[in-house]
Amino acid sequence: MTQTDELPNDVEVLKRIIVELQEQSAAEIERFKAEQQAAIDEAVKAAVAAILRRYYGPRSEKFDPRQLFLFGQQVVDSPLDAASIKEESGEPLTTRRPRHKHGRQQLPDHLERIEVEHDLDDKACPACGNERCRIGAEVSEQLEYFPASFKVLRHVRHKYACAKCDHDGYNPNIETAKKPQQPIDKGLPGPSLLAHVITSKLGDHLPLYRLKRIFERQKVHVARSTMCAWMRCAGELVTPLVELMIERVRQSKVIHTDDTVVPIQSPGAKQCRKGRIWCYWGDEANPYIVYDYTPSRSRDGPAKWLAGYSGYLQADAYGGYDRIYHSQNVTEVACWAHARRKFYDAQDSDEERAVQMLALIAELYAVEREVKDADDATRLALRQECSVPVLDRTKTWLDNEQELVLPRSPMAKAITYAQNQWQALTTYTTQGYLNIDNNASERTLKRVAIGRKNWLFAGNDAAAENHARLWSLIVSCEQHKVDPQRYLTGVLAKIGTMHNGDLKQFLPDEWKREDAAEPMTHHEEANS
Incomplete structure (x- = not known):
């Protein structure tokens, strides 16, 4: 018996069945269109809100747990007291802000003090005419600035000869005193000036044309081109030192x-092409930050740099790392800050779920604040005790809500990202030595973002590679609270005479x- 045998033979009845099916199909199509349109409207609304927040909204992504009360819920298990709210939201649970103390701070003791005395022009007493005697003094301090000055070092190399041999008609054996090796052989700049130019551009984000105008005062x-050449020579000089730092970072248990992006000038093109600057941050045993430049975001860049590495790699969800995870003994560590940002951005379209x-x-980060200063063993134990249960609850929440949200909504994308990662x-x-997020690397790359807003682009690939080497030294100095200009002055003055084993x-x-x-x-005090 076929399906057609079950249909009635009456034509009118068949027409009614067809009409009903058409109406049901039309209703299904309309419902589908409505859902699609709702998803599109929601996505457009979220996109517009994200753009407005990017240009006009606050940069901070702070979350206040009091938002939960808007929905009559409390996700955290522990009581929500004033201390936890202050810790998470960044301000106390009060309507009155604390008053900040104003007033001049004490000037640092290491600054040189220059006494400027002020005395009375007329010391005679206005009552009796006798000369008044000094009984004390009032001392106040004023901060003054003395512009940095150029100095010319005249290298005088004395020459000696044997007068007796010369008188007797023999070779006088003339010899000239040797000059210490300079960063740029027969070049104009000394180590301190080179360090100043490098630190000004790559440390303080000062374009060379502005530095040129400062020098002209x-x-x-x-010339700006001359300073570019100086930086290129300095970058080549410190290459062995940066390679040593790279070798040390590759020995880390976690990177x-x-x-x-870094714009690269392309002669003849209407706009700059996009190169990439990568940062690699070592662990506590290898505490250095090194940068690498690649002409594109090809997966070959990190694959080449991390060739032979085994350990943990903490990064974003860029697909270029997948081959490293699959082909090497490298374990992926994702970033909760990236996952959190997607839920934060989804607040405009689905505030309840986002909150x-x-x-x-926030509970996961509360555990991290508690174990911040603990040793690795203690940190691991507390994470297993406190963080793992929160993660289990989070996974259950993600699984449940994934079935309820609109497929193309910002919330669905945020949930899918977290599920995939x-x-x-x-x-x-x-x-215990792993981190919950990759914020350290993001902060390290901020200097590149700030720099490109000032110097706009690198002249070519070689210049960008040179910047990466010099950034490695400057940022690693700042990591260890070392004055980069003083450090570079000392390194550039001596590194040319050192063997690789002494670096x-x-x-x-x-x-x-x-x-x-x-x-x-x-001399060092004057340059520091």
Whole structure:
């Protein structure tokens, strides 16, 4: 018996069945269109809100747990007291802000003091005419600025000859005193000037054309192209030292990495092409930050840099790392800050779910604040005890809500991202020395973002590679609280005479220890 045998033979009845099916189909189509339109409207609304927030809204992504009360819920298990609200929201649970103390701060003791005395022109007493005697003084301090000055070092190399041999008609054996090797052979700049130019551009984000104008105020004219050449020579000089830092970072148990765009000038093109700057942050045993440049965001960049590495790699969800995870003994560690940002951005279209998820993530970060100063063993134990249960609840929430949200909505995208990254998002709870997020790498790349707003672009690939090497030294110095200009002055003055086996002393942490043990000379004080 076929399906057609079950249909009635009456034509009118068949027409009614067809009409009913058409109406049902039309209703289904209309419902589908309505759902699609609702999803599109929601996505457009979220996109517009994200653009407005980007340009006009606050940069902070702080979450206040009091938002949960808007929905009559409390996701956290523990009571929501004033201390927890202050810790999470960044301000106390009060309507009155605390008053900040105003007033002049004490000037640092290490600054040179120059006495400027002020005395009475007429010391005679206005009553009796006798000369008044000094009974004390009022002292006040004023901060003054003395512009940095150029100095010319005249290298006088004395020459000697044997007068007796010369008188007797023999070779006088003339010899000239040797000059210490300079960073740029027969070049104009000394180590301190080179360090100043490098730090000004790559540390303080000062374009060379502005530095040129600053020099001209002191009647010193140095072309911008000349300073570019100086930086190129300095970058080549420190290459062996940066390679040593790279070798040390590759020995780390965990490496943090991230990347950002750097515009590269393309002669004849209407706009700059996009190169990439990658940062690699070593662990506590190898505390250095190194940068690498690639002409594109090809997966070959990190694959080449991390070739042979085994350990943990904490990064974003860029697909270029997948081959590294699959072909090498490298474990992926995802970033909860990236996952959190997607739920934060979804607040405009689905505030209730976003707030619930943000509260769960806040519990994870509360554990991290508690274990911040603990040793690895204690940190691991507390994560297993406190963070793992929160992660289990979070996974259950994601599984349940994924079935309820609109497929193309911002909330669905946020949930899908977290689900796809789930194993990597939970890896940090397996080791005490791993971090919950990759914010350290993101902060490290901010200097590139700030720099490109000032100097706009790199002239070519070689210049960008040179910037990456010099950034590696400057940022590693700042990591160890070392003055980069003073450090570069010392390194550039000596590195040319060193063998590769002696370069360890120029690593920023090693240099800091040795420098602290040596007293500064007057010349070094003037350059620091």
